[in-house]
Amino acid sequence: MQVKVKPEDQTAASFESRVSAWVDGQGDIRSEVLDSPYGRQVWDTYHLIGDVLRSDDLAHKPSDLFYARVSRAIDAEPAILAPQRHAPLLKRVGLPGLVVAAAVATVVWVALPYLSTPANEAAAPVHIVAAAEDTDVSDYIDAHRQFAGANPIRRVSFDGGAAR
Amino acid sequence: MVGGILRAGLLAFSCLLMAPVALAQSNTETQDDAFELLQKAQLAARQSDYDGVFTYQQGATMQSSRVVHLVDGTGERERLEILDGAPREFILQDDMVHCLLPEKKVVVIEDRRIDRFPSLLIGQAEGLADFYSFHMAGTPERVAGRQCVLVDVIPKDEHRYGYRLCIDSQTHLLLKAQTLDTDRKVVDQIAFTSVRLGNDVRADQIESAWDTKDWKTVRPIVTPIDIASLGWRIAPLPGFDYVTQISRPMRSGATVKQLVLSDGLAAISVFIEAVSETQERKALPKGGARTGAINIYGARIGDHWFTAIGEVPSGTLRELADHTEYVPLAVPSN
Numbered sequence: 001m002q003v004k005v006k007p008e009d010q011t012a013a014s015f016e017s018r019v020s021a022w023v024d025g026q027g028d029i030r031s032e033v034l035d036s037p038y039g040r041q042v043w044d045t046y047h048l049i050g051d052v053l054r055s056d057d058l059a060h061k062p063s064d065l066f067y068a069r070v071s072r073a074i075d076a077e078p079a080i081l082a083p084q085r086h087a088p089l090l091k092r093v094g095l096p097g098l099v100v101a102a103a104v105a106t107v108v109w110v111a112l113p114y115l116s117t118p119a120n121e122a123a124a125p126v127h128i129v130a131a132a133e134d135t136d137v138s139d140y141i142d143a144h145r146q147f148a149g150a151n152p153i154r155r156v157s158f159d160g161g162a163a164r
Numbered sequence: 165m166v167g168g169i170l171r172a173g174l175l176a177f178s179c180l181l182m183a184p185v186a187l188a189q190s191n192t193e194t195q196d197d198a199f200e201l202l203q204k205a206q207l208a209a210r211q212s213d214y215d216g217v218f219t220y221q222q223g224a225t226m227q228s229s230r231v232v233h234l235v236d237g238t239g240e241r242e243r244l245e246i247l248d249g250a251p252r253e254f255i256l257q258d259d260m261v262h263c264l265l266p267e268k269k270v271v272v273i274e275d276r277r278i279d280r281f282p283s284l285l286i287g288q289a290e291g292l293a294d295f296y297s298f299h300m301a302g303t304p305e306r307v308a309g310r311q312c313v314l315v316d317v318i319p320k321d322e323h324r325y326g327y328r329l330c331i332d333s334q335t336h337l338l339l340k341a342q343t344l345d346t347d348r349k350v351v352d353q354i355a356f357t358s359v360r361l362g363n364d365v366r367a368d369q370i371e372s373a374w375d376t377k378d379w380k381t382v383r384p385i386v387t388p389i390d391i392a393s394l395g396w397r398i399a400p401l402p403g404f405d406y407v408t409q410i411s412r413p414m415r416s417g418a419t420v421k422q423l424v425l426s427d428g429l430a431a432i433s434v435f436i437e438a439v440s441e442t443q444e445r446k447a448l449p450k451g452g453a454r455t456g457a458i459n460i461y462g463a464r465i466g467d468h469w470f471t472a473i474g475e476v477p478s479g480t481l482r483e484l485a486d487h488t489e490y491v492p493l494a495v496p497s498n
Contacts, residue, residue, distance in 0.1 A: 109465045109467075109490035109491070109492075110465060110486075137448060137449065137453075137455065137460065139414050140433070140435055140460075141455065141460075141473060143412065143414070143433065144431070144458070144474065146274070146278055147286070147426075147431055
């Protein structure tokens with residue numbers, strides 16, 4: 001989602017988008033910029049695109065010249081399919097970061113209910129851990145007993161690992 | 165002298181005022197007296213001299229230990245010797261516990277002291293009266309040849325077990341403690357079978373028989389953590405507060421987060437660890453389980469295992485798991 005604009009693209013893009021903006025009636029038209037074969041072509045192309053977008057009738061009689069112009073325009077600037085403006089562009093660059101952060105913050109993990117699986121449903125909700133001595137559970141129980149107050153049974157929970 | 169007269173006057177005055185509510189008052193007084201007695205028992209466990217053998221019994225298991233506790237010029241010293249099974253000794257000095265493993269010639273040093281029998285309360289235990297009511301029996305009991313006062317500690321909700329305690333009438337040392345489940349059945353019990361008190365305690369008994377001079381010393385790396393800042397939201401159970409929040413190594417070598425919650429009498433440990441680290445592990449229970457008097461509840465929360473262990477009703481552990489959320493912390497994007 002992150003949109004990055006490289007400086008070298010910006011010069012090319014800015015000419016196209018400036019022309020696009022002028023066609024849309026925004027900003028002061030600087031005719032000297034358009035006073036070149038390419039400039040006029042872009043100007044015409046954007047007008048054509050605008051006309052086609054506004055009226056279906058114009059799309060019915062495409063001339064060869066129209067095709068040529070459009071394809072040349074597309075070749076010249078394939079990235080710009082819709083006119084872009086600078087101010088909204090900055091907003092689009094700025095937003096995704098916040099959106100991602102907000103999305104991450106809404107992920108909340110909760111306990112999975114184990115008793116819902118068919119295998120466990122048959123079993124009693126509480127099962128007895130048999131000889132706890134040799135299972136890993138005993139390690140956790142010992143760790144708990146370190147803090148369990150009145151409970152007297154006292155083992156060192158690091159017998160194996162730490163002491164080996 | 166003036167203070168004494170003033171206090172006597174106030175007392176007489178308040179007696180006149182309080183006469184109509186005497187019944188309610190006496191009940192609160194019993195509560196206060198009993199709670200005070202528990203605190204005296206806690207002090208006695210820490211500040212008096214005793215040397216005794218006590219036995220823990222749960223179901224078919226029984227284990228005896230000998231405790232020697234002395235308070236001298238160097239402070240509080242204690243030697244706890246396990247009498248059944250593999251020999252173990254726990255020596256308390258300067259708020260550090262040395263755990264002796266004779267067959268491995270290893271001393272494990274724990275940097276924190278944890279009170280245990282005949283100590284009773286965990287942490288400050290200030291809110292105890294909000295979650296338990298106390299009843300003192302009129303007739304004294306007799307345990308380990310000594311006369312003691314029976315205190316019934318009854319839970320006010322279903323989150324915790326009850327206790328029946330016998331506290332030495334003279335020295336206030338706890339002589340016997342029973343854990344009672346919600347049906348008032350004994351879950352487990354612990355009691356002195358014989359005990360010497362005060363001047364009868366011989367100072368040389370505090371010394372260990374083991375010479376640990378050339379034993380290996382192990383100091384497990386235990387780091388304090390703040391679980392909330394790691395993205396865990398654990399809705400507190402009524403009355404339970406955090407006593408400890410640490411990151412610690414387990415026997416498997418994995419590092420696990422351990423939180424200890426207590427209401428002053430009951431303790432619950434919550435272990436949290438990443439799933440990937442424990443894939444090889446044998447069976448940590450999923451759902452409810454029980455071993456002896458201890459209930460266990462395991463659940464998977466996101467990519468973590470959540471295991472709660474404690475001498476509390478299994479529903480309490482389940483509730484804790486159900487009210488735990490993990491919200492992975494957002495990584496700053498810019």
